[in-house]
Amino acid sequence: MERKKVTVNTVKQMKAKGERLTMLTAYDYPTARKIDEAGIDMILVGDSCAMVVHGHENTLTATMDMMVLHCAAVARACERTMVIADMPFGSFQYGIEETMRNAARFVTEARVDGVKFEATPFHIEKTRAIVDMGIAVMGHVGLHPQSVGALGGLKVQGKSIETARKVMTEALALQEAGAFAIIFEAVPGVLAEYVTKKLDVPTISIGGGPGCSGQLLVTYDVLGMFEAFMPSFAKKYQDFSQLMLDTFKQYRSEVLEGVFPADEHTYKMSDEVMEAIIKEFGPA
Numbered sequence: 001m002e003r004k005k006v007t008v009n010t011v012k013q014m015k016a017k018g019e020r021l022t023m024l025t026a027y028d029y030p031t032a033r034k035i036d037e038a039g040i041d042m043i044l045v046g047d048s049c050a051m052v053v054h055g056h057e058n059t060l061t062a063t064m065d066m067m068v069l070h071c072a073a074v075a076r077a078c079e080r081t082m083v084i085a086d087m088p089f090g091s092f093q094y095g096i097e098e099t100m101r102n103a104a105r106f107v108t109e110a111r112v113d114g115v116k117f118e119a120t121p122f123h124i125e126k127t128r129a130i131v132d133m134g135i136a137v138m139g140h141v142g143l144h145p146q147s148v149g150a151l152g153g154l155k156v157q158g159k160s161i162e163t164a165r166k167v168m169t170e171a172l173a174l175q176e177a178g179a180f181a182i183i184f185e186a187v188p189g190v191l192a193e194y195v196t197k198k199l200d201v202p203t204i205s206i207g208g209g210p211g212c213s214g215q216l217l218v219t220y221d222v223l224g225m226f227e228a229f230m231p232s233f234a235k236k237y238q239d240f241s242q243l244m245l246d247t248f249k250q251y252r253s254e255v256l257e258g259v260f261p262a263d264e265h266t267y268k269m270s271d272e273v274m275e276a277i278i279k280e281f282g283p284a
């Protein structure tokens, strides 16, 4: 597989050729290394880290400092995979200038390849401003987890005429403002497929069905590492929670039984040095 860095141009070309895009979330260096090695095209350093890594109830507690730290670790790990930083709640809701400064922090401090935020029509000008700065912006329509309070929960979006129209108009506005790709979260498959055909930029589904240009999942769902909540659109490929539990239990019993550490886990020294120590300090 070609190890050339994935850029906005690669993504654009893949959509034009009808090639499917792959994306996963990551929050740390070792996971990002494996995602990069596996040939996944893009990583989202999602604010979902507030929940899956930090144990918070929702994504609203993610901060700029938290996100920059996770983004920097992920970006250091990726040779080919394009890294997108998720702008946390409060980092893009105020003025354009503050939004631009926060987007710039991700590029200068964390060295990511682009940013993503849960932009409503109110934030379209901010999308344009960040693109004008030269930073790649990914849009995000459908379910906005940062709006959990106003939405009354994490629910599928776009099932009524009003909400379907909202998904459509927001996606068109984001494309017009310069977004290079758009995430569709928790929207009916037929709607996501329809909008995908209407747009020039690629669409990335996380609960948007197979008709999008690419797919995204939260890595902790894929690995079965987040037990508190599993959306119906996600697929658990492995049971790392069980594997971790079994491993930690085995370690504990091996320590209790004296099986670990074995000889090969123990540093050696010369008999002469040990004899000299015993001679000086007496037997144990």
Ligand code: KIV
Residues within 6 Å of the ligand: 025, 044, 045, 046, 047, 048, 049, 059, 086, 183, 185, 206, 218
């Ligand atoms: O934070 C995240 O992981 C996200 C995806 C669910 C789109 O924003």
